[in-house]
Amino acid sequence: MSRVIITGTSRGIGFELVRQFAVSGHEVLALSRNDRPVQGLKMKGVTAWPFDITDPEQIAEVAGWVGRQWGGVDIVIHNAGLLLNKPFAETTVSEFRTVYEVNVFGVAGLSRALVPFMGKDAHVVMVSSMGGVQGSAKFPGLSAYSSSKGAVITLAELLAEEFRETGPSFNALALGAVQTEMLQEAFPGYKAPVTAAEMASFIMDFSQTGQNFFNGKVLPVSNSTP
Numbered sequence: 001m002s003r004v005i006i007t008g009t010s011r012g013i014g015f016e017l018v019r020q021f022a023v024s025g026h027e028v029l030a031l032s033r034n035d036r037p038v039q040g041l042k043m044k045g046v047t048a049w050p051f052d053i054t055d056p057e058q059i060a061e062v063a064g065w066v067g068r069q070w071g072g073v074d075i076v077i078h079n080a081g082l083l084l085n086k087p088f089a090e091t092t093v094s095e096f097r098t099v100y101e102v103n104v105f106g107v108a109g110l111s112r113a114l115v116p117f118m119g120k121d122a123h124v125v126m127v128s129s130m131g132g133v134q135g136s137a138k139f140p141g142l143s144a145y146s147s148s149k150g151a152v153i154t155l156a157e158l159l160a161e162e163f164r165e166t167g168p169s170f171n172a173l174a175l176g177a178v179q180t181e182m183l184q185e186a187f188p189g190y191k192a193p194v195t196a197a198e199m200a201s202f203i204m205d206f207s208q209t210g211q212n213f214f215n216g217k218v219l220p221v222s223n224s225t226p
Contacts, residue, residue: 002026003070007053008080010034012180016200022046053080053106063113073117075207078107078126083182088143096144103148120167123211126156128172130222153218160216169211176222
């Protein structure tokens with residue numbers, strides 16, 4: 001069974017990922033600012049922490065725990081994300097920076113801390129967005145969010161090259177519309193054709209086998225716009 005770290009687990013896709021991995025018998029470390037929803041699952045093999053991905057000290061604590069408890073990590077799923085839906089002209093530099101701290105710098109920092117515990121066959125999956133894919137449909141108000149998700153895609157491509165010889169593999173999944181709380185924040189009233197549980201099932205399968213076929217790739221996972 002795999003040792004899996006998932007961020008952004010308090011709701012939506014991240015919460016479903018924890019539940020589905022646990023049901024399948026994997027060991028899971030669930031990281032989110034709010035750990036109460038996962039704690040409430042009371043599932044075997046699941047450890048949940050309150051976690052701020054922008055805090056270097058907390059990232060170091062995760063790495064230390066992995067070294068002591070597991071000795072290694074097989075799968076990391078960067079699912080945590082911060083959305084800002086606001087016209088660009090009204091967005092402050094501080095707000096823009098806050099989005100990047102979570103969606104880009106936090107992803108880079110946690111990856112850097114965990115790579116030493118990951119081998120050739122391990123897999124880092126970065127959950128991005130179709131809004132971050134060059135040439136895809138773009139929407140007003142999402143300048144900080146979508147551009148940060150574009151940065152995550154490029155980061156996955158670059159890290160795949162840096163660690164090609166030793167592993168782990170890095171891939172990005174550019175998600176389309178999934179029925180989550182975040183989608184409602186971005187597109188109030190829109191009904192997505194894919195549920196959080198359905199997308200979690202796809203991501204879980206990809207995280208376990210995708211590294212056998214892909215490295216440094218971005219895969220669009222969307223059947224609708226947005």
